[in-house]
Amino acid sequence: MKRAVIIGTGSALPARVLTNAELEGMVETSDEWITARTGIKTRRIAGAGEKTSQLAAAAARRALALAGLTPEELDLILVGTITADMTMPSCACLVQKELGAVRAFAFDLNAACSGFLYALDVADKYIRSDPDLKIMVIGAETLSSRVDWHDRNTCVLFGDGAGACVVTGAESNGNHQRGYLAAKLYADGSLWELLHLEGAPGHNPDLPGAALTAHPSIRMYGREVFRHAVRAMADAVGKVLADQGITPAQLSLVIPHQANIRIIRSLAEHLALPLEKVYVNVDKYGNTSAATIPIALDEANRQGRLAAGDLLLLCAFGGGFTWGASLIRW
Incomplete structure (x- = not known):
């Protein structure tokens, strides 16, 4: 039986590094305050030539190189993002143009920070239908363009970047079911106001909501988001592991969304896992939304932290x- 397997990973980050010390001169905050509450020390900020689609394409090129494929061999490009260059065309279409992936169809998927997990699950469904497909799955964001730089509660959290992986079908490896094993994905739209990003105002006065502004930015109620995030991720992880008959101790590596070190530590405690088994880079890049997991996945892969047969939890x-968990045998 063929399963969806990841055969190449890549990532791309803007050149500019924004430190906590620099933020001290921009808003009322301090390095100590940011570090203690989030674990973030620096983040990357996009500049000229580093639009979301350009970062996504750069990450994709690295993933293709590791997979030993050319852009022309791709059949589908999926991009998880909430910060596409424009409303239309999609970021995925612009990536297709940048890569020269002339055979690939392409579309975006909006699930905020869960975007890469959602997109990876969609890729798995396509592979089940046609195991010979070559699919590029990308998480890419330039959140610096959607942050209110006067709001210290949000501007210290977010950064820019992109991560990618190439997925195709492959036979199971011996006794191991290599590849994408299972996922549990969820959503609850009733809580949208706790963390949201408004769209640009429309021209029909009867349709836009009263809260829409000309320059929308991320709004978040941090305490409530923290409370829901810890509980929801722990529940999703528990369910996907139980369904597969796997215990947390059997996991080789956990790559959680890199939003806040306290959330990551709470998740590790819930799973009774040492932090050595949990990949953390939030200190370097901050929260890059849909890009956090694929960036971390690429780093872990290139650092040799993933070996054949390892159980990987995202x-x-x-x-x-939106939230969820995915289980992969490397």
Whole structure:
């Protein structure tokens, strides 16, 4: 039986590094305050030539190189993002153009910070239908363009970047069911106001909501989001592991959404896992939404932290609310 397997990973980050010390001169905050509450020390901020589609394409090129494929061999490009360059065309279509992936169809998927997990699950469904497909799955964001830089509660959290992976079908490896094993994905739109990003105002006065502004930015009620995030991710992880008959101790590595070090530590405690088994880079990049997991996945892969047969757990929580967990045998 063929399963969806990841055969290449890549990531791309803007050149500019914004430190906590620099933020001290921009808003009323401090390095100590940011570090203690979030674990973030620096984040990357996009500049000229680093639009979401350009970062996504750069990450995709690295993933293709590791997979030993050319852009022309791709059949589908999926991009999880809430910060596409424009409303239309999609970020995925612009990536297709940038890569020269002339055979691929392409579309975006909006699930906020869970976007990469959702997109990976969609790719798995396509592979089940046609195991020979070559699919590029990307999480990419330039959240710096959607942040209110006068709001210290949000501007210290977010950064820019992109991560990608190439997915195709492959036979199971011996006794191991190699590849994408299972996922549990969820949403609760009733809580959208706790973490949201408004769209640009429309021209029909009867349709836009009264809250819409000309320059929308991320709005978040941090305490409530934290409370829901910890509980929801722990529940999703528990269910996907139970369904597969796997215990947390059997996991080789957990790559959680990199939003806040306290959320990550709470999840590790819930799973009774040492932090050494949990990949953390939130200190370097902050919260890059849909890009956090694929960036971390690429880093872990290139650092040699993933070996054949390893059980890898991915989990995320984001605006919507959306959340979920995926289990992969490397």
